[in-house]
Structures are given as structure tokens and as C-alpha cells.
Amino acid sequence: MDNVTSIDAARPKVLEFFAGIGLARLGLESAGFRVAWSNDYELSKRSMYEAHFGMGDSSHTFRLGDIAGVTADELPSDASLAWASSPCTDLSLAGGRAGLAGKESGTFWEYIRLLRELKTKGALPAVAVLENVVGLATSHGGDDLVAAISAFNELGYSVDVLVIDARRFVAQSRPRLFLVAVTDPSDDVDSVSDLRPDWLQWVFGDANLRTHRAALPAAPAAKLNGFGELTEAMPRDDARWWDSERTARFIGSLSAMQLARITEMQKMAGSRFRTAYRRTRNGVAMWEVRPDDISGCLRTARGGSSKQAVVRLGDGQMQVRWMTPREYARLMGADDYRLDGVRTNQALFGFGDAVAVPAVRWLAKNYLVKALSGGSDSMRPSVDFAHR
Incomplete structure (x- = not known):
């Protein structure tokens, strides 16, 4: 001592x-x-x-x-x-x-x-x-x-x-x-x-x-890459993946260029991960998917609009879910941060700020x-x- x-x-x-x-x-x-x-x-x-x-x-x-x-x-x-x-x-x-x-x-x-x-x-x-x-x-x-x-x-x-x-x-x-x-x-x-x-x-x-x-x-x-390596392992039937209706709304909000790009990635073998962020364009809320294997800047999660989503593409499938608190922690270089008992939005706000x-x-x-x-x-x- x-x-x-x-x-x-x-x-x-x-x-x-x-x-x-x-x-x-x-x-x-x-x-x-x-x-x-x-x-x-x-x-x-x-x-x-x-x-x-x-x-x-x-x-x-x-x-x-x-x-x-x-x-x-x-x-x-x-x-x-x-x-x-x-x-x-x-x-x-x-x-x-x-x-x-x-x-x-x-x-x-x-x-x-x-x-x-x-x-x-x-x-x-x-x-x-x-x-x-x-x-x-x-x-x-x-x-x-x-x-x-x-x-x-x-x-x-x-x-x-x-x-x-x-x-x-x-x-x-x-x-x-x-x-x-x-x-x-x-x-x-x-x-x-x-x-x-x-x-x-x-x-x-x-x-x-x-x-x-x-x-x-x-x-x-x-x-130039590395986000996919930080994602939490999550089976395809995990309840955190969005249902078909919500995923369809997500797809419907993408621009034609973005939709074409992720459709091509969806056809590839194996899984690839991208981050998505909701933005307002001409008064309309739209999702934008990053083209690279890098996360956008994490921000404070107020009202849900600033939270990032994770898009999983490959093997003919596409799945979407919210990014998890542990993924936020990893992206901030704090993988071992203790999160027991911490509410999701509390964690996202803390790391994003x-x-x-x-x-x-x-x-x-x-x-x-x-x-x-x-x-x-x-x-x-x-x-x-x-x-x-």
C-alpha cells in the first residue's frame, strides 16, 4: 500500500x-x-x-x-x-x-x-x-x-x-x-x-x-476501416434487429444512389457493417448510410434523432438496428467501461457528449x-x- x-x-x-x-x-x-x-x-x-x-x-x-x-x-x-x-x-x-x-x-x-x-x-x-x-x-x-x-x-x-x-x-x-x-x-x-x-x-x-x-x-x-470489428456479436434473430415494417421504412427513406450502393453490398458473400444517420433534407427526414467501414461522429442522443443505426449487409440480406451502448463505448476507446445498470439513452448521451x-x-x-x-x-x- x-x-x-x-x-x-x-x-x-x-x-x-x-x-x-x-x-x-x-x-x-x-x-x-x-x-x-x-x-x-x-x-x-x-x-x-x-x-x-x-x-x-x-x-x-x-x-x-x-x-x-x-x-x-x-x-x-x-x-x-x-x-x-x-x-x-x-x-x-x-x-x-x-x-x-x-x-x-x-x-x-x-x-x-x-x-x-x-x-x-x-x-x-x-x-x-x-x-x-x-x-x-x-x-x-x-x-x-x-x-x-x-x-x-x-x-x-x-x-x-x-x-x-x-x-x-x-x-x-x-x-x-x-x-x-x-x-x-x-x-x-x-x-x-x-x-x-x-x-x-x-x-x-x-x-x-x-x-x-x-x-x-x-x-x-x-x-480507413474497422467499425465492423467493433460491432457486438448478434444473431440474426435477435429482437434488437428491426422488424420488416420498420426496415422497409428505412429503405424507403434512402436516396436512389444510396439504395443502389447498399443493394450491391447486400448481394455479396459474408457480412459487412455500415453505420447510418438520420438527417433532414428539404424538410424531410432521410437516412444516410456511410459508404465506408467507419462510424460517423457519435452525438448526444436527445429525442432519438441523433442516434446512429447499424446496417448489416451480405448473403442476400439486410438488417438494421440501433447502435448499442457497448458499441458506443468501443468507438470512444472505452471498451471496458462499466455499463451494468446503465439505461441505454443514458449511456448514449454520456458517450456521445x-x-x-x-x-x-x-x-x-x-x-x-x-x-x-x-x-x-x-x-x-x-x-x-x-x-x-
């Missing part, structure tokens, strides 16, 4: 804002960090979080409630890293695009407030991360991204901006924007990485912003640890710590 305590004490301590069901924690802790404090206002997410990680851990606090009610006095004063996966509702294309002035995405400013309070107490974390949708980079013509970077700059941070797609690690198209704010950035300010695409380079050319570009190893190439575990793990291993050690590998944890 003493050995475990000493190991935990050596792991950089993390504050986890907008924690959701804890997928950022899974990624960070598998890279050698220790999440000591977490916050979210959704009771259903907190219940999943505690069911997975356990309750009664004296080294961790979960603060349920609006971040606006949190003060720096409640936070550990020795955290090295602050992580925030703030709401994307007002920044996504599916939202109202109110940006950082919106009711939900505007909670980013509460994160900044708490960092400011920590700085006043002499406890500002050396590294702070903001994760959100790529829409943050274009919201209000880029003004929202400038405002976010400027807010970190005013706290004394230099900011790096990256786009990491979960598709580099799992069979899901899920690009996300990561702002990495560092009090003491390394000197490699001109480092090139394909995680900083051309359309994002204007950020680093803005003389009014303090930015940096840390050296990074090449990230894995985007996956989260950050992919392997994307966090890669960033933590290849950037955050080095940022805390002044760019040196000498302080990199010698082992990876999975959640215990």
Missing part, C-alpha cells in the same frame, strides 16, 4: 472540469496523471462516473453542480494540469452558433475565472487544456478562438492549437480542437505537424496572440507530460497507469 501511495504522489495531479462520464480521466490516468478533482452538473453522468471509477476514494473529489458555483478554495492547490471539455452546444454546426456568448458554451469563461482565482492564490496549473469541437475555430469568423486564446494569454499562458481526430485511433470520425496552454513553452516554436492543418495557421501568425508550436511525433494515420480516450492518451503522453517537464523526456512516467 505504501508503494501505491508513493506512486500516486509522484503522478501529476489534474483538475477535471466538465468531467462527464470520465473519459478524459481514463486517457489522462493511462498516461501517468492522477485526476484529483472533477466537476459536472449532470446527475446521470455523475452516476455513470461513480459506477465506473468507484466511490469513497479519499484521493478524489467529484463536485456535482454548475461550475459557476465552484470557487478556487474548493480546488486542490497543487494541481499541475487543468483539463476542460466544455460544452460544444453553441459552437457546433448543429447548434445555434451563439459561440462563447452562448448559455452553455459560455461556461468556458467560468473555467477561466477559476484559473484566474487559482493564479491569485499562487496555484495556477502549469498546463491548462481546453477541448471542444472544431467549430470553435470558425465561430464568429474566428473571433471566439481569438477570445479564448487571449483569455489564456492574460493568465500568463502561451497557447498551442491542435486538431486531433479520433479516427486516428478508433473507427469513428470525430475531429476535435485542443488548446494547450503552457506557462513555460519550449523553444521549438516553428515545429510542423499535420495536427495543425493549413486552415488553422492564421492563429500562429496573429501578432496579438502569444502562441507556440511544440514539437510532436507523427500521429497515427486516420483509419465525451472525448475519445485514445486521443486524450496520445496528447497526454506526447505533449502534456513533456510540457510539465520542460520539454524533457526525463520526467516521463516509466510505466503507463491504467485505472485501478
Whole structure:
């Protein structure tokens, strides 16, 4: 036990804002960090979080409630890293695009407030991360991204901006924007990485912003397939496959081009799996089936319209069903997440509103640890710590 305590004490301590069901924690802790404090206002997410990680851990606090009610006095004063996966509702294309002035995405400013309070107490974390949708980079013509970077700059941070797609690690198209704010950035300010695409380079050319570009190893190439390997084994007579009437309605909503494509796949030997997503085109709800063996971006399942379906094709047959919670978990890199007693829509909402575990793990291993050690590998944890 003493050995475990000493190991935990050596792991950089993390504050986890907008924690959701804890997928950022899974990624960070598998890279050698220790999440000591977490916050979210959704009771259903907190219940999943505690069911997975356990309750009664004296080294961790979960603060349920609006971040606006949190003060720096409640936070550990020795955290090295602050992580925030703030709401994307007002920044996504599916939202109202109110940006950082919106009711939900505007909670980013509460994160900044708490960092400011920590700085006043002499406890500002050396590294702070903001994760959100790529829409943050274009919201209000880029003004929202400038405002976010400027807010970190005013706290004394230099900011790096990256786009990491979960598709580099799992069979899901899920690009996300990561702002990495560092009090003491390394000197490699001109480092090139394909995680900083051309359309994002204007950020680093803005003389009014303090930015940096840390050296990074090449990230894995985007996956071209793999969804079929993640599907749950399910016999053809399983009740979760839709009945003939519902399947006929599904087929009737497809465009002629999509119908022709899946009809050809239906004739092939063996089983192939594709994901389908319901969209509104010219006021009409239609299903669209992805042509590749990759899942579309998982989203929060509100009202049923944003849930993805799984299409099984081959051997002259076609079957359709909703994607399962376990498949959502696998697509987020959290295959072992505990789902006993979790309602289906609760799980889909929790995973659809989260950050992919392997994307966090890669960033933590290849950037955050080095940022805390002044760019040196000498302080990199010698082992990876999975959640215990």
C-alpha cells in the first residue's frame, strides 16, 4: 500500500472540469496523471462516473453542480494540469452558433475565472487544456478562438492549437480542437505537424496572440476501416434487429444512389457493417448510410434523432438496428467501461457528449507530460497507469 501511495504522489495531479462520464480521466490516468478533482452538473453522468471509477476514494473529489458555483478554495492547490471539455452546444454546426456568448458554451469563461482565482492564490496549473469541437475555430469568423486564446494569454499562458481526430485511433470520425496552454513553452516554436492543418495557421501568425508550436511525433494515420470489428456479436434473430415494417421504412427513406450502393453490398458473400444517420433534407427526414467501414461522429442522443443505426449487409440480406451502448463505448476507446445498470439513452448521451480516450492518451503522453517537464523526456512516467 505504501508503494501505491508513493506512486500516486509522484503522478501529476489534474483538475477535471466538465468531467462527464470520465473519459478524459481514463486517457489522462493511462498516461501517468492522477485526476484529483472533477466537476459536472449532470446527475446521470455523475452516476455513470461513480459506477465506473468507484466511490469513497479519499484521493478524489467529484463536485456535482454548475461550475459557476465552484470557487478556487474548493480546488486542490497543487494541481499541475487543468483539463476542460466544455460544452460544444453553441459552437457546433448543429447548434445555434451563439459561440462563447452562448448559455452553455459560455461556461468556458467560468473555467477561466477559476484559473484566474487559482493564479491569485499562487496555484495556477502549469498546463491548462481546453477541448471542444472544431467549430470553435470558425465561430464568429474566428473571433471566439481569438477570445479564448487571449483569455489564456492574460493568465500568463502561451497557447498551442491542435486538431486531433479520433479516427486516428478508433473507427469513428470525430475531429476535435485542443488548446494547450503552457506557462513555460519550449523553444521549438516553428515545429510542423499535420495536427495543425493549413486552415488553422492564421492563429500562429496573429501578432496579438502569444502562441507556440511544440514539437510532436507523427500521429497515427486516420483509419480507413474497422467499425465492423467493433460491432457486438448478434444473431440474426435477435429482437434488437428491426422488424420488416420498420426496415422497409428505412429503405424507403434512402436516396436512389444510396439504395443502389447498399443493394450491391447486400448481394455479396459474408457480412459487412455500415453505420447510418438520420438527417433532414428539404424538410424531410432521410437516412444516410456511410459508404465506408467507419462510424460517423457519435452525438448526444436527445429525442432519438441523433442516434446512429447499424446496417448489416451480405448473403442476400439486410438488417438494421440501433447502435448499442457497448458499441458506443468501443468507438470512444472505452471498451471496458462499466455499463451494468446503465439505461441505454443514458449511456448514449454520456458517450456521445465525451472525448475519445485514445486521443486524450496520445496528447497526454506526447505533449502534456513533456510540457510539465520542460520539454524533457526525463520526467516521463516509466510505466503507463491504467485505472485501478
